Amino acid sequence: MISTLELIAKEENNDDYLPGPKQYTALIDAYAKTNTRSAEAVIERIMKSDLHLTTTMMNAILGAYVNMGTLEGAKEATAILRRMEYTRNFGGGAIKPNVYSYSLAIAAWAKCKSLDAAMNAEQILIGLIESYKQVSMNHSDMTGAEELRPNSVVFNSVIDAWANSGSPISGEKAEELLGKMEDYSKIDDHLDVRPDTITFNTCIKAWCNSNDVNAPQKAEELLRKLETNPEYPKRNGTLVVRPNLLSYNTVINSWAKSKELDSAARAEALLTRMLRRYKTEAFSTVRPDVVTFSCVLNALAKSKIAHKAEKCYAILESMIHLYDEDGSFDAKPNVICFNTILNACAFSASSGDDEKKQALSVAVKTLKILREEQYARPDAVSYGMFLKCCANLMPFGNARKSMSESIFATCCKEGLVGGIVLDEIKRCIQSTDFLSLLARCGYKRKGSVMSVNLGHLPPKWTVNVKRSDMSARQRSASVKPKRQYKKNETSKRSISQSPVRKNPSFLIEPSWASGKDL
Numbered sequence: 001m002i003s004t005l006e007l008i009a010k011e012e013n014n015d016d017y018l019p020g021p022k023q024y025t026a027l028i029d030a031y032a033k034t035n036t037r038s039a040e041a042v043i044e045r046i047m048k049s050d051l052h053l054t055t056t057m058m059n060a061i062l063g064a065y066v067n068m069g070t071l072e073g074a075k076e077a078t079a080i081l082r083r084m085e086y087t088r089n090f091g092g093g094a095i096k097p098n099v100y101s102y103s104l105a106i107a108a109w110a111k112c113k114s115l116d117a118a119m120n121a122e123q124i125l126i127g128l129i130e131s132y133k134q135v136s137m138n139h140s141d142m143t144g145a146e147e148l149r150p151n152s153v154v155f156n157s158v159i160d161a162w163a164n165s166g167s168p169i170s171g172e173k174a175e176e177l178l179g180k181m182e183d184y185s186k187i188d189d190h191l192d193v194r195p196d197t198i199t200f201n202t203c204i205k206a207w208c209n210s211n212d213v214n215a216p217q218k219a220e221e222l223l224r225k226l227e228t229n230p231e232y233p234k235r236n237g238t239l240v241v242r243p244n245l246l247s248y249n250t251v252i253n254s255w256a257k258s259k260e261l262d263s264a265a266r267a268e269a270l271l272t273r274m275l276r277r278y279k280t281e282a283f284s285t286v287r288p289d290v291v292t293f294s295c296v297l298n299a300l301a302k303s304k305i306a307h308k309a310e311k312c313y314a315i316l317e318s319m320i321h322l323y324d325e326d327g328s329f330d331a332k333p334n335v336i337c338f339n340t341i342l343n344a345c346a347f348s349a350s351s352g353d354d355e356k357k358q359a360l361s362v363a364v365k366t367l368k369i370l371r372e373e374q375y376a377r378p379d380a381v382s383y384g385m386f387l388k389c390c391a392n393l394m395p396f397g398n399a400r401k402s403m404s405e406s407i408f409a410t411c412c413k414e415g416l417v418g419g420i421v422l423d424e425i426k427r428c429i430q431s432t433d434f435l436s437l438l439a440r441c442g443y444k445r446k447g448s449v450m451s452v453n454l455g456h457l458p459p460k461w462t463v464n465v466k467r468s469d470m471s472a473r474q475r476s477a478s479v480k481p482k483r484q485y486k487k488n489e490t491s492k493r494s495i496s497q498s499p500v501r502k503n504p505s506f507l508i509e510p511s512w513a514s515g516k517d518l
Contacts, residue, residue, distance in 0.1 A: 055101070058101065062080055063104055065108055071112050074105075074111070078109075081124070084101060096144065098147040099147065099149060103157055106125060111164070113165060113166065117165060118158075118164070118165040118173070121161035122177075124158075125150075125158045128150055128154065132149060150184075150192075152181070152196055155193055159178070159199065163203075163205040164209070168212060170210045171206045171210040171212055174202065175203055177203075178195055178203050181194065181199060186233070194233075195230075196239070197241055197243065197247070200243070201246050204219045204250050204251060204254075207219040216254040219251045220251050220270070223251045226243040229241065245288075245289060248274050248286065249289075252299075256295045256302075264300045264302070264303035267300075270296075271296045271315070274287070275318065287326075287328055288331060289328075290319070290334060290337065293315055293319050294334075296315060297337055297340040301340050304350075306351065307355060307358070309345040310359075310362060312345075316341055316366065320369075333375050334376050335370070337376075338370045338376060338378070339382050342363055342367065342385035343385055346363070356393045363386055363389040363393070370382060379464075379469065380418030381469055383416055383418075384469075387404060387421060387428055388424045391424055401428070409437075409441055412442070412461045416462075417465065418462070419454060420469070422452070431449045434449055443458065
């Protein structure tokens with residue numbers, strides 16, 4: 001339509017047919033959301049034309065550059081903002097920037113995710129505050145001052161720029177801006193910069209992304225402050241700030257990723273606090289979801305804490321209770337939760353005999369719920385992890401052989417023989433039993449144990465395995481190619497060393513000493 005109007009105006013030699021600022025603004029907005037290159041072409045055409053520009057149109061152009069999400073887009077957005085500032089100061093104020101213009105330029109830098117981008121975003125904020133103070137001193141232009149009044153959104157955008165930067169100082173800079181917002185809200189009623197839940201959550205995110213060794217502690221300190229429900233004055237009363245689900249999940253995830261010895265215990269304590277507040281506080285609306293539980297399960301599974309399998313199972317029971325009794329559909333356990341619990345059981349093998357028995361019992365109950373209830377369906381990793389539990393927690397014998405073979409047969413029927421299943425069944429039973437098991441399940445290929453790999457299995461055994469679960473370590477089957485020595489060149493291996501056996505025994509891995517399978 002725009003192109004048609006431009007063509008008519010050219011053919012008729014009449015500018016009255018040309019589209020106006022509103023039409024171009026709508027076009028830029030539409031292109032900015034779908035085709036940034038087309039938006040850029042329209043912007044270039046507008047800049048070269050004699051079209052009367054407006055603040056709304058310039059903001060649409062800024063929005064287009066924001067959506068590009070590139071360094072070039074951020075630079076162009078800043079150049080547009082500077083042009084608007086120049087026009088305001090020296091061009092009669094035809095296209096004056098407002099607070100939305102500044103927030104768009106800041107958002108463009110926030111998407112660049114670098115230290116320089118965060119610094120540029122903060123410089124734009126400083127420029128906004130200075131511009132607001134200058135215009136406010138001119139009492140004849142109160143409307144201009146109102147349009148430039150800084151608000152929480154623009155401050156939050158700068159904090160987000162620091163959070164996205166990944167800089168070691170991002171947490172400190174974000175909290176420094178939070179402090180400024182608190183100060184401004186108390187001393188200047190004209191500035192609408194009261195911190196809100198988004199402000200606190202973004203500061204928490206900044207600490208978590210900073211890779212600072214104290215990041216989890218700093219993030220939890222902000223959460224504790226948020227739990228006190230801080231109040232900030234506003235024109236028509238008081239703003240009460242409360243934590244939400246994202247507040248807790250971000251801190252818990254930070255502890256889950258931490259290498260501190262007590263990180264799992266700290267994550268579990270936060271989950272307990274969430275559940276207690278949800279059950280005891282009358283107006284509490286924050287209840288843990290599957291993300292919350294998964295983060296804590298992950299932290300426990302990776303830890304060396306005693307009785308971690310039982311702790312994980314207790315968390316599973318809490319999830320089921322919230323889902324079944326309280327109707328919390330967000331707490332419904334998924335297959336990843338079940339697999340993480342099985343992983344925690346498998347890596348309890350370095351504990352005493354009593355804890356091994358308890359871990360095996362938890363693994364059996366977990367797999368039973370996964371198979372019989374309707375929360376989720378087992379996948380190749382589920383069965384592979386259970387076989388790992390058998391290999392790590394049960395001694396060689398008939399019980400281990402019977403349970404392992406039964407699970408493997410089930411995998412074959414359900415088309416879930418993935419890489420980890422094949423690896424772990426070899427660890428669970430003797431080599432002769434393994435070949436007999438394959439034959440009973442329908443494997444007809446001749447060869448040794450070491451020659452069996454996923455590519456040789458019947459297609460129906462692997463039909464339901466995800467592509468990511470198809471990879472097998474197959475470490476016991478891997479053979480390094482022999483080096484071809486040139487004439488008169490001797491091997492560095494000493495002749496007195498024992499030769500390599502052609503039929504090596506199964507690789508028994510101390511899997512509890514490593515979390516790589518997690």
